[in-house]
Amino acid sequence: MLAMAAVAACEPAGKNLPAELDESYAPVSISAKVDAVQPGTGLVLWSENASERNAAYGKSISLEYAYCLPCQVVKGKVDGKIQYDWRPFNQWLSDVASRKHQAVVRFRYEYPGERSVDGKPGTTAVPDYIKALPDYQETYFENEDGPTWYADWTSAELQWFTKQFYADFNAAYRDDPRIAFVEVGFGHWSEYHIFGTPLQPGVNFPSDAYQKEFLTYLAGALDIPWLISIDAAESSPVVGDASLMALTFGLFDDSFMHKDHEGDYNENCWNAIGKGTRWQKGACGGEISYYTSADQKNFLNPAGMYGVTWEQASAKYHISFMIANDAPSGQYGTAARFKEASMACGYHFALTGLYANAEKTAAYITNTGIAPIYRDAYLAVAGTRSETSLKGLLPGDTLLVFIPKPTTGTDLTIESDHILPGQKIQFDADCH
Secondary structure (H helix, E strand, C coil), rough: CEECCCCCCCCCCCCCCCCCCCCCCCCCCCEECCCCCCCCCEEEEHHHHHCCCHHHEEEEECCCEEEEEEEHHHEEEECEEEEECCCHHHHHHHHHCCCCCEEEEEEEECCCCCCCCCCCCCCCCCCCCHHCCCCCCCCEECCCCEEEEEEECCCCHHHHHHHHHHHHHHHHHCCCCCCCEEEEEEEEECCCCCCCCCCCCCCCCCCCHHHHHHHHHHHHHHHCCEEEEEHHHCCCCCCCCCHCCCCCCCEEEEEEECCCCCHHHHHHHHHHHCCCCCCCCEEEEEEECCCCCCCHHCCCCCCCCCCCCCHHHHHHHHCCEEECCCCCCCCCCHHHHHHHHHHHHCCEEEEEEECCCCCCCCEEEECCCCCCCCCCEEECCCEECCCCCCCCCCCCCEEEEECCCCCCCCCCEECCCCCCCCCCEEEEEEEE
């Protein structure tokens, strides 16, 4: 593997071989174009909306989103082992995959005013077996976003369970191509805050000590790319702890592009916890702002919103995905604009040179997108893969990849075990 500046388009046969290749190689002609939203990138719809709009928007997105509740899949604990029933979760994943989309997963405990747990407003999604423990006692507050019960972080069982749950989840789903990303956190909507409710660390919100323990544990337990909220810059010990800052989690921002996003709280959080480089190892995403009812409907305006266009904002923060569930109901959120905006996200590969001899293929591949791909993907010739993964290839960088099989140009693909059947990772090429 060689990292280098991009090479020119393929030269005619017999001319100007790159210095890295010997004279046994000859240029190979190939033409290709990225014409679809790439797996694991783009604008995101909640699954119910994605299902309803699939005929029009199905090919304009590659990802769907939903909150997931631990209490729905945890049935108890027997002999020290958590008992699971993953069937409702699997049903959702399969429904998403049936549309050739992948899932962005977020497990949560608190959701102000939400009735999805038991029909009552603000009930936590903490498993029932923990709620039944005699020393477990939740707290309640009439939050401005809705009445809210709060998980009891004095509970040793809750602390143990929260770590073990993600380890068990990873063991069950780390190789499942139906899942693209996992968003992780505490507090309201798992966004690392309980704005409006008096914060009591270690009671209605995890203590700094537990947060450090949890995040450090998660770094070793999760293989699926995971993200935490930018709000962790203020409500967690991460920024002040070098060992936590060194972890390779990504970031999500659930009020992206609101009126005062730049130069204020949101941008400051991105800068503090991201340091401008976190996107190189961890995916960046989130949700378009709901600060006004018009934000989601207007952000796709080609002229921009609040002085910035979607393309400018996504490039600045190296966005791979962004929830935009209300955009289709606005004048700018057409399926065509959705596809255009989605294709502006994440990675974008271009083949900038292709050569072969009797035994091998040599390919120069460049990332012309705004972010890396965060899971392994490989150039392959008729199913024979390179040993070199494209994971982590930064925008503007080029790899020289060798594949132990010669190519004709028509049999070159990008393969990954982390995409769905029917999904394709494409590349641009114009080599003649």
